């Protein structure tokens with residue numbers, strides 16, 4: 262199966278800081294759901310940013326969605342990559358005073374021919390219909406006209422997932438998507454998210470500090486430790502003890 266992401270000998274350090282990675286090699290195949298785990302500050306978010314060209318790396322090579330680059334992608338590579346990637350972050354980032362539907366339509370922004378997607382009332386009918394469909398998939402179509410700031414944290418994160426889904430991405434990048442939710446809402450959101458990407462064949466890479474979220478919602482776990490890949494295994498081969506070891510020196 263085709264690699265959606267591969268890195269070879271990836272090295273990264275920030276200016277005036279210690280090296281974050283000293284040679285990271287990973288391969289993620291189409292349709293895989295991968296949990297990226299590791300202690301605070303090990304570089305999970307930095308790795309995601311390198312993969313999508315949001316921060317330059319020092320050495321090695323990355324290929325994301327067929328775009329191979331060193332240090333940073335060029336402008337046209339970055340544009341092609343962004344058009345095929347959906348993002349979900351720890352904070353939902355919804356526009357609080359806008360409706361839920363408008364927030365989902367915003368997911369279309371930056372795609373070809375969707376410059377009117379800044380408000381549902383003037384968006385192309387197709388965009389509006391796709392946004393309603395995405396809301397239906399996250400079980401929130403009944404909230405389409407509610408203001409985003411009327412939602413619970415779990416609902417807001419489901420809207421953020423719908424906003425990413427309307428891009429019809431090949432790759433979904435999620436940085437701590439459930440970290441600001443309570444345990445029940447966090448599990449519900451992760452279960453829904455993981456099921457939806459599997460149904461659609463979307464490749465998912467998510468970071469998490471929650472061992473259950475790594476064990477329950479991924480096909481594979483990549484653990485980072487001390488600037489390198491500590492292990493990279495199918496979830497069935499990872500037990501809690503091995504996972505706990507990732508967080509110990």
Ligand SMILES: Nc1ncnc2c1ncn2[C@@H]1O[C@H](COP(=O)(O)OP(=O)(O)OP(=O)(O)O)[C@@H](O)[C@H]1O
Nearest residue numbers: 275276278281299300301302303304305306307308
């Ligand atoms: N913009 C930046 N400039 C300088 N140093 C940075 C920057 N972003 C991150 N770092 C440093 O790089 C290292 C890795 O940070 P990163 O946020 O990628 O780790 P993480 O594993 O995602 O952490 P957490 O689990 O706390 O979210 C840390 O030492 C951090 O202080």
